[in-house]
Amino acid sequence: MSAALEKQLDRLVRNGQAALLKGILHGIEKEGLRVDARGHLSQADHPRPLGSALTHSHITTDYSEALLEYITPVFRDPADALEFLADLHRFGYGAIGDELVWGASMPCDIPNEESIPIARYGSSNSGQLKHLYRVGLKYRYGKMMQTIAGIHYNFSLPDELWQVLQEQQQDRHSLQEFRSAQYFRLIRNFRRFGWLLLYLFGSSPALCSSFLRGRPHKLESLRDDTLYLPYATSLRMSDLGYSNKAQSSLGICFNHLQTYTQSLHRAIHTPHAPYEAIGLRVDGEYRQLNANILQIENEYYSDIRPKRVASAGEKPLHALQMRGVEYVEIRNLDINPFLPVGIDRQQADFLDAFLVTCLLASDDLIDDDECDRISENLARVVNRGREPGLELTFGDGERPLLDWGREILDEVGKTASVMDGNVEDSRYSRAVAAQREKLEEPDLTPSAQVLRHLREEGIGYSEFVLAQSRAHRDLLLATALQPERLEYLSRMAAASLDEQAEMEASDSLAFDEFLAQYLAS
Numbered sequence: 135m136s137a138a139l140e141k142q143l144d145r146l147v148r149n150g151q152a153a154l155l156k157g158i159l160h161g162i163e164k165e166g167l168r169v170d171a172r173g174h175l176s177q178a179d180h181p182r183p184l185g186s187a188l189t190h191s192h193i194t195t196d197y198s199e200a201l202l203e204y205i206t207p208v209f210r211d212p213a214d215a216l217e218f219l220a221d222l223h224r225f226g227y228g229a230i231g232d233e234l235v236w237g238a239s240m241p242c243d244i245p246n247e248e249s250i251p252i253a254r255y256g257s258s259n260s261g262q263l264k265h266l267y268r269v270g271l272k273y274r275y276g277k278m279m280q281t282i283a284g285i286h287y288n289f290s291l292p293d294e295l296w297q298v299l300q301e302q303q304q305d306r307h308s309l310q311e312f313r314s315a316q317y318f319r320l321i322r323n324f325r326r327f328g329w330l331l332l333y334l335f336g337s338s339p340a341l342c343s344s345f346l347r348g349r350p351h352k353l354e355s356l357r358d359d360t361l362y363l364p365y366a367t368s369l370r371m372s373d374l375g376y377s378n379k380a381q382s383s384l385g386i387c388f389n390h391l392q393t394y395t396q397s398l399h400r401a402i403h404t405p406h407a408p409y410e411a412i413g414l415r416v417d418g419e420y421r422q423l424n425a426n427i428l429q430i431e432n433e434y435y436s437d438i439r440p441k442r443v444a445s446a447g448e449k450p451l452h453a454l455q456m457r458g459v460e461y462v463e464i465r466n467l468d469i470n471p472f473l474p475v476g477i478d479r480q481q482a483d484f485l486d487a488f489l490v491t492c493l494l495a496s497d498d499l500i501d502d503d504e505c506d507r508i509s510e511n512l513a514r515v516v517n518r519g520r521e522p523g524l525e526l527t528f529g530d531g532e533r534p535l536l537d538w539g540r541e542i543l544d545e546v547g548k549t550a551s552v553m554d555g556n557v558e559d560s561r562y563s564r565a566v567a568a569q570r571e572k573l574e575e576p577d578l579t580p581s582a583q584v585l586r587h588l589r590e591e592g593i594g595y596s597e598f599v600l601a602q603s604r605a606h607r608d609l610l611l612a613t614a615l616q617p618e619r620l621e622y623l624s625r626m627a628a629a630s631l632d633e634q635a636e637m638e639a640s641d642s643l644a645f646d647e648f649l650a651q652y653l654a655s
Contacts, residue, residue, distance in 0.1 A: 139545055142494040143552050145302050156556045157292030158486055159461070160212045161205070162219050164469070164476055165283035167236040168200045173600040175244055175281070176200040176233055177251060183229035185627030186634040188255040188264065192222060192626060197268050197280030199251040202226065202235060208288070212482035219475045224615045225623045227607060237603040238471040239370045240341040241281040243359065243596045250277040258637040259648040263423070266649075270422030270429050273412045278345060282375050283469055285477050288441070289489050290461035314391045314458035316493060317440055321388045321462060322500050323492035324438050325508050327542050328466060329515040329526065331488070333535070334569050335481060336367030336519065337468040337580040338375075340588060340595045346374065356585075359594040367519035367581045368468050371437070371512070384427070384434070389499045391440070395455050398434060401427040402451075424653060437466035437512075449655065462489070470580050471599055474606040483565040487550040495545065520576040539573045 146152040168176035180187050180195055187195040194203045204222040209215045223235060236242055244250060252268050255261030271280055293309070300312045307315070340362035346353070351374065353361035369375060386397045403426060410425040423429040431451045442460040444453040464485065469476035500508070507527040515535070518524055525532040543566060550562035572578045577586070587598055643651070 136545060138496050139491060139494045139548060142299070142302060143548060146298070147552060147555075149298075151295075151298050152552050152555055154292060154295040154298060155490065155553050157210065157295060158490075159208050159210060159288075159290045159292070160215050160482065160486075161208045161288035161461075162212075162215045162477065163203060163205045163286040163288070163463075164219060165196055165201055165203045165285075166469070166476075167198070167241055167281060167283060168202055168230055168233045169236050169242050169600075169603070171232045171234070173234075173236075173242050173596055173603075175242055175249060176230075177249070178233070179254075181229040181231075182631070183627060184226060185630035186256070187253065188258070188261050188630075189633040189637070190626060190630035192623070193226065195253040196283075197253060197271060198277075199253045201253070201281065201283065208290075212486070213479055216475065216477070216479060216482065220610060220613075221615055221619050221623070223475060223606075223610050224613070225620065227611060228615075234600070234603045234607055236283070236599060237469065237476065237606050238599040239283050239338045239368075239468040240375075240595070241278075241283075241345060242599070243342045243344050244278065244281065245344060246347075247272075247277040250281060252277070256634050256638055258634065259641050259643060259645050260637060261634070262645050263649065263652065266420050267423055267429055267433075269420065271433070273421050274409060279375065282370055284370065284465065285467040285469055287464040287467060287477075287482070287485055288461050289464065289486070291493070310458040314440075317459040317462055318388055318391060318394070319497050320489060320493040321438050321440060322498070323495045324462075324464075324489070325388060325500065326504075327488075327492065328437055329511045329519075330539055330542050331464075331466055331485075332368045332371060332512065332515045333519045333539065333579065334484075334572055335467060335470065335580065336371070336516065337470045337472075337584060338368050338370040339363060339366040339581040339585055341369055341374075342594075342596050356588060357594050359596065360588065362585065362588075362595075363517055364585070365518045365521040365524075366516065367579065368466070368516045370468055371466055372516040373513070385502070385505070386434070386436070388438075388440075391454065391459065394440065395451055398428065398431045398451055401434065402429075402431060420649075423649070437464070439463045439465060464489075468580075471584065471602045472580060474609050480561075480565045480568055483561050484546075484569055487546050487553055487562045487566060490553070491546045491549045494549070520579065520582060536573065540570075543570055543573065 170176055180199055184193045192205050195201055196203045204219055206215045206218040226235065252272060253265065255264045296309060296313045299316065300309060305312045340356060340360055343359050343361050346361060353363055356362045384397050384401050386394060388394055405425055406427045409422065412421055414421060414425060428434055440454060440459040441463050442453040442457055444450050467477065511526045514524065514526060524535045526535050526538060528538065547563065547566045550566045553562040554560045576582055588595065
């Protein structure tokens with residue numbers, strides 16, 4: 135890891151090109167359940183003042199009608215993305231009345247799956263397609279898993295930097311091919327070292343007992359209403375959360391764009407017997423888009439994804455195949471219940487330095503054995519990450535998490551020192567230093583802090599998050615939404631409603647025919 139990283143960092147500094155790292159682009163997507171004042175899952179429709187969940191660029195829903203998703207534009211400075219995200223919360227609170235945005239990844243107390251409304255997107259063919267995909271998720275995995283929320287951190291590098299890196303490596307492929315290959319290099323190293331992010335930022339060591347009602351599990355009871363594991367970091371990322379055993383046979387470890395897209399394409403077109411047993415259409419009602427391993431590519435659950443903005447009507451997988459990787463989406467971040475929008479500037483700065491390190495580190499491919507080790511390490515960290523003396527698989531043996539974590543942070547620290555040359559306050563190195571403290575003292579991690587609050591205050595998970603959610607709302611609303619931002623978001627909401635109405639009025643195909651054409655394309 136070290137030799138390749140140091141070589142490329144040194145070249146950037148010697149050639150006066152490290153300033154190109156100032157051109158990193160960021161976007162943040164943050165989910166959050168709407169709950170009522172008592173912390174119960176909202177049964178209300180997506181509020182009309184927020185606009186159309188189908189067509190709005192910044193405010194939509196994910197699986198459930200109650201699961202808000204706030205999406206920022208792309209910014210160079212992550213502070214701007216975070217401020218826009220805060221403004222989306224402020225704007226949202228103006229539309230949801232007495233409701234709150236649940237300030238954690240694992241959901242509130244939910245008595246049964248029937249109380250989870252599936253998101254609705256109107257009567258257009260596109261809206262029905264989005265709804266039907268989520269109906270399929272219900273039949274495949276159950277509704278409860280779809281109430282989990284997280285943060286996605288979108289990251290890309292400027293073309294000028296790609297050109298410099300290509301010249302450094304004397305690569306003769308097209309810039310598009312080189313960029314895609316290097317993003318996959320980043321992704322492979324992220325897969326290797328991403329367990330560290332779960333340790334540092336995992337914030338879901340506990341959950342409401344109702345989440346696992348009727349399901350076997352190995353969690354311990356903190357109280358009748360709260361389950362936990364004493365050293366867990368992110369139960370959201372464990373096999374209790376986003377997992378799919380049917381996908382384990384895909385063997386996607388992100389070595390090349392071509393093999394990645396081929397694997398997903400095969401999964402989208404490979405029937406799966408348990409899903410065939412569900413049926414496509416029963417008693418006149420659709421149950422899923424198809425009976426294949428994946429209905430669409432987004433059903434593949436991963437902690438990181440290569441992404442490309444698709445054109446209107448274009449499938450994401452086709453966009454990747456035709457025009458290559460444009461950015462990566464980091465998907466293993468819990469919502470930190472101690473932060474008003476679940477993430478802060480220090481975490482963003484560390485993520486930037488970590489991701490640049492992953493890009494410039496070793497270009498080694500991942501074989502099947504290492505792929506298995508990666509999965510094992512993730513399982514150990516999400517369930518036992520703060521356990522004293524915990525060891526992770528490494529090569530043909532094992533090594534202490536603490537030693538490996540120190541080594542990774544040393545490398546990220548080298549990148550941070552170079553990135554500090556572009557700012558006045560050494561904030562990247564300070565962000566790394568803050569993570570060193572958490573590595574050396576596990577009680578400083580957000581997962582440990584959550585359990586400390588539950589124990590010291592003698593409260594359950596839901597009561598704790600409800601109090602945090604109220605405090606976050608009050609803190610956010612203490613700063614008024616600026617008139618120009620209010621005008622912009624109000625205009626976007628109105629325009630999105632008009633766009634949805636236009637789509638519904640202009641559809642000329644029956645949904646059956648539309649779906650057939652979509653699946654055949």
